[in-house]
Amino acid sequence: MPLYPSKRKEKQEEEMELNITSLMDTFTIILVFLIQQYGTSAVNVADGYRPPIAETRLAADRIVALQVREAGPDIVLYRIGNRPEKAERRNPQLGYQQLRSDLETEKQLVDASIAEEELKGAINIIGDRALSFRTLTDVMRSTAMAGFFKLKLVATP
Amino acid sequence: MAAPMHIFMNLICILIPALIYQQVQDYYRHDVELPAGGGSAAGVSAPTQQPFNLKLTIGIDGSFMIVNAKALSPADGLVSQGPGLLLAPLAGGTPDYVHLRVLLSKEKKLRLGGQPAATFPDADQITVSAPQDMEYQRIISALDYLRFEAPPPGSDLADAKEMFTVISLSPGSIGG
Numbered sequence: 409m410p411l412y413p414s415k416r417k418e419k420q421e422e423e424m425e426l427n428i429t430s431l432m433d434t435f436t437i438i439l440v441f442l443i444q445q446y447g448t449s450a451v452n453v454a455d456g457y458r459p460p461i462a463e464t465r466l467a468a469d470r471i472v473a474l475q476v477r478e479a480g481p482d483i484v485l486y487r488i489g490n491r492p493e494k495a496e497r498r499n500p501q502l503g504y505q506q507l508r509s510d511l512e513t514e515k516q517l518v519d520a521s522i523a524e525e526e527l528k529g530a531i532n533i534i535g536d537r538a539l540s541f542r543t544l545t546d547v548m549r550s551t552a553m554a555g556f557f558k559l560k561l562v563a564t565p
Numbered sequence: 566m567a568a569p570m571h572i573f574m575n576l577i578c579i580l581i582p583a584l585i586y587q588q589v590q591d592y593y594r595h596d597v598e599l600p601a602g603g604g605s606a607a608g609v610s611a612p613t614q615q616p617f618n619l620k621l622t623i624g625i626d627g628s629f630m631i632v633n634a635k636a637l638s639p640a641d642g643l644v645s646q647g648p649g650l651l652l653a654p655l656a657g658g659t660p661d662y663v664h665l666r667v668l669l670s671k672e673k674k675l676r677l678g679g680q681p682a683a684t685f686p687d688a689d690q691i692t693v694s695a696p697q698d699m700e701y702q703r704i705i706s707a708l709d710y711l712r713f714e715a716p717p718p719g720s721d722l723a724d725a726k727e728m729f730t731v732i733s734l735s736p737g738s739i740g741g
Contacts, residue, residue: 428570449591449592453592463722467593541699541701541704563594565593
């Protein structure tokens with residue numbers, strides 16, 4: 409005698425499918441939320457920039473970043489945020505004036521968007537590990553003169 | 566129809582977190598300032614003592630020169646030279662970072678002489694200088710050993726206590 413699924417069993421299967429659909433929706437929402445929260449690094453390093461290696465465990469903040477590398481003696485390439493890379497030759501008396509000017513412009517935009525008091529005037533400096541100390545301090549000086557006094561040197565573990 | 570959907574969703578739920586985990590790169594930071602920034606007065610209400618003005622110069626040969634140390638002497642494995650105390654590199658010119666951290670930790674603790682740290686304007690401050698052509702990586706490596714004390718045995722660096730929290734970078738050479 410053939411066996412047919414009872415109506416009760418069919419009903420149970422329908423309910424199961426409905427539950428899974430809700431679960432899928434929930435998962436999708438949670439995943440989107442998680443991707444937004446944790447799906448990107450605090451710092452985006454462009455190709456060609458190699459941050460130094462450090463043992464410190466102070467996590468980098470999500471703030472505006474200045475990436476710097478040397479293209480030759482007294483010539484730096486730099487990127488502010490996601491803007492296109494620029495080059496500048498060091499002025500023996502004034503340092504990096506174009507960099508300073510660009511940072512001053514950026515500072516106005518940053519000040520309007522940052523709410524946390526602690527992060528106002530803060531900037532991530534992502535210097536290439538082969539940068540010379542003089543270039544680093546010159547860049548730091550230009551950065552400070554543009555109004556970014558909280559200098560955070562970014563490194564990789 | 567339902568079975569392939571379950572498999573697909575399972576894969577998605579496993580793969581997406583795995584992809585997120587792989588793509589997120591951790592970055593760390595060292596907070597620094599320029600000497601002209603004014604030092605570590607933040608949080609200090611009324612310093613009554615003279616500043617320590619502790620300076621560390623990183624030598625191109627792997628040595629370190631500590632200037633204005635109050636609690637260190639040649640008995641700590643240092644050589645008195647010029648304006649300060651010289652910590653020689655290890656064999657092969659490798660900087661002796663571990664010994665440096667031990668020395669600076671001792672200096673920071675003992676130099677207070679029983680006075681509260683808040684009475685000094687620069688109790689947490691150190692000025693680091695180096696030759697102008699020194700590689701940035703060397704600077705960062707030295708900062709690792711200034712910022713934190715050695716972690717307790719068996720624990721991670723994340724458990725280490727902070728040592729010098731205000732670090733000024735100054736281009737220059739060995740000197741007071």
